[in-house]
Amino acid sequence: MNGNTGKKTLPEVAIELQGVVKTFGRQRVLDGIDLKVMAGQTTVIVGASGQGKSVILKHMLGLVRPDEGRVLVFGQDLSTISRKELNEIRMNFGVLFQNAALFDSMTVFDNVALPLRERTRKSDAEIRSLVDEKLKLMDLFGSESKYPAQLSGGMRKRVGLARALVLDPKVVFFDEPTTGLDAHKSNEIYRLFYQTQQQLGYTAVIVSHDVPKIFKLSDHVALLAQGQIQGCMPPEQFQLSDNPLIREYVETTMGPIYSSEKEEPGLHETV
Amino acid sequence: MRNALEKIGDQVLYLLEMAGRMGLFLLTCLKCVLLPPYKMRPVLSQIQFIGARSIFVILFTGAFTGMVLGLQGYYTLRKFGSEGLLGSAVALSLIRELGPVLTALMVIGRAGSAITAEIGIMRNSEQIDALECMAIDPCTYLMKPKFVAAILSIPLLTAIFDVVGIWGGWLVGVQLLGVNDGAYFQGMYASVIWKDIEMGLVKSLVFALLVVWIASARGYFLHLEREGGFGAEGVSRTTTRAVVMASVTVLVWDYLISAIML
Ligand SMILES: Nc1ncnc2c1ncn2[C@@H]1O[C@H](COP(=O)(O)OP(=O)(O)OP(=O)(O)O)[C@@H](O)[C@H]1O
Numbered sequence A: 001m002n003g004n005t006g007k008k009t010l011p012e013v014a015i016e017l018q019g020v021v022k023t024f025g026r027q028r029v030l031d032g033i034d035l036k037v038m039a040g041q042t043t044v045i046v047g048a049s050g051q052g053k054s055v056i057l058k059h060m061l062g063l064v065r066p067d068e069g070r071v072l073v074f075g076q077d078l079s080t081i082s083r084k085e086l087n088e089i090r091m092n093f094g095v096l097f098q099n100a101a102l103f104d105s106m107t108v109f110d111n112v113a114l115p116l117r118e119r120t121r122k123s124d125a126e127i128r129s130l131v132d133e134k135l136k137l138m139d140l141f142g143s144e145s146k147y148p149a150q151l152s153g154g155m156r157k158r159v160g161l162a163r164a165l166v167l168d169p170k171v172v173f174f175d176e177p178t179t180g181l182d183a184h185k186s187n188e189i190y191r192l193f194y195q196t197q198q199q200l201g202y203t204a205v206i207v208s209h210d211v212p213k214i215f216k217l218s219d220h221v222a223l224l225a226q227g228q229i230q231g232c233m234p235p236e237q238f239q240l241s242d243n244p245l246i247r248e249y250v251e252t253t254m255g256p257i258y259s260s261e262k263e264e265p266g267l268h269e270t271v
Numbered sequence B: 001m002r003n004a005l006e007k008i009g010d011q012v013l014y015l016l017e018m019a020g021r022m023g024l025f026l027l028t029c030l031k032c033v034l035l036p037p038y039k040m041r042p043v044l045s046q047i048q049f050i051g052a053r054s055i056f057v058i059l060f061t062g063a064f065t066g067m068v069l070g071l072q073g074y075y076t077l078r079k080f081g082s083e084g085l086l087g088s089a090v091a092l093s094l095i096r097e098l099g100p101v102l103t104a105l106m107v108i109g110r111a112g113s114a115i116t117a118e119i120g121i122m123r124n125s126e127q128i129d130a131l132e133c134m135a136i137d138p139c140t141y142l143m144k145p146k147f148v149a150a151i152l153s154i155p156l157l158t159a160i161f162d163v164v165g166i167w168g169g170w171l172v173g174v175q176l177l178g179v180n181d182g183a184y185f186q187g188m189y190a191s192v193i194w195k196d197i198e199m200g201l202v203k204s205l206v207f208a209l210l211v212v213w214i215a216s217a218r219g220y221f222l223h224l225e226r227e228g229g230f231g232a233e234g235v236s237r238t239t240t241r242a243v244v245m246a247s248v249t250v251l252v253w254d255y256l257i258s259a260i261m262l
């Protein structure tokens, strides 16, 4: 706990992207990304669909190599370190993929138990109690013998979360953790994130479309647009920023849902 | 003209790259096989899949191969009045050639294609990425049990194939066509020497390695396929290619090993 408060007063950089450029074929997805993720804090990346948020996460995880620029995790350049060193860094990671990426020929229980079985020397009984605890947290009790194909989309997400959190990681990466969940469940999940973050003081990188709810959870919000990070700042500042792209984003996501008839004539005619 | 050259160059580069990748993949997997951890359970379940579940096919093909060898061998040998050599002819062709080759081809069809599809689907649905992010090495976790199981079970399957085939030849040659029972086995004992068995063993070990290597590497590098390894069609296309590639490679190596060891 003390370490946690210490970190809050003296934030260090956990992950840093420097001028990261990535092209797929002719499409330049990332066009010079500069982003710092502070240790012990929650950084949320927002942006329209298809802008490259998931690609940024994959760079941080070392799954994708940048064409230009560097990715530093705990000060180490991912493209220069050995596989072994990369694995040592990844020991601290808990990852939720956008599609959950569950092992589809294993049951829910085995999915969550896998990191414990492969990475620790815990006994079967210990593993069982740890997995049960995480499944209960995710409200998945009773589904442990189902296969991923037998779950709903939201359940799959929650299994992915349970699996990501089961080893109490130091850095978590969540790609749209609450997409597909009802408001009640996503609130529960946010509360859980908040509590575990308070307890463990982990560093979190969250990609989300759940604006503005996700702001309550975040220490920093970064907007990805046009292949670049348009500013990474605390949420209060973010909502008041005068960067035109951020303004536009804030207005479209947090503004009134229906425009008045005056602004967009014809909008209500067909309804 | 320029365009055609460019395309050829492109293709050659791609092939070289793929070959290099697959070579490195093989080295990494072999390293994983030798280094700890040694876990029994996953290896056993793979032996069950690659080995035990292939036994029926092997018994069946082995028996019929031996029977047809008995039949063909009998009519050929009779022309020279030397039906007595049937036992040694059947045994030698099985132990040195047909046993290892046909076993490998059967395993490619049964287990090799399944391995490519399984790993390929895991690659496609980001399950391999997920493993890597958990700091679980896919080579150790996924490939190692398959490699160990194949190296252990394919030579055993080959041995089963040989034995069943010899009895199949006996059935046709001795029971149906009336070759002398004693001559069949006596000729066999006299002509099969350790070197023949050694050649069969070397072949089956090499084939085992080739089969798992090609099957799992094609699945593992599915996302790098030239024509795109996307979706169900990508998996099926790659699986077909892996089967063809493994079969051809086995036959080529069969010739090479024969040429070297004879
Ligand atoms: N492996 C790949 N090959 C080719 N293009 C890719 C690849 N991965 C991503 N892209 C492209 O990069 C762009 C960004 O993709 P990404 O998945 O990062 O979007 P995103 O911001 O996460 O969107 P969403 O909010 O919908 O998840 C897309 O246009 C996508 O087509």
Ligand SMILES: [Mg+2]
Pocket: A053, A054, A055, A098, A175
């Ligand atoms: Mg995404």
